[in-house]
Amino acid sequence: MESFIEEMDAHELENAIELLCCSKAEELQLVGYQYVTSKDVWNCVSRKYEKQGIPPLHQLVNDILSLKATSFMNFMTVSAYRGSSF
Incomplete structure (x- = not known):
């Protein structure tokens, strides 16, 4: 597995992460959050990688796939109060 990750270039890695985010966005849409995008x-x-930097791939995948709807909505609510634009 380690050699597979080493063989991925930045573009392939970016595409894989985009697919994971799309999958999670679709899951959130199925439970009623119809306007969620992969970018969201x-x-x-x-947001939690801002200070530490991007974590190892396995942690990144876990963080995306284990994201709960409540955590996502908390993030969106706080962002709206702060006036953050994504």
Whole structure:
């Protein structure tokens, strides 16, 4: 597995992360959050990487796929109060 990750270039890695975020956005849409985009998911997940930097791939995948709707909505609410634009 380690050699597979080393063989991925930045573009392939970016595409894989985009697919994961799309999958999570679709899941959130199925439970009623119809306007969620993959960019919204990425903004929510990546906010905790601002100080530490991007984590190892396995942690990144886990963070995206384990994102709960309540955590996502908390992020969106706080962002709206702050007037943040994604």
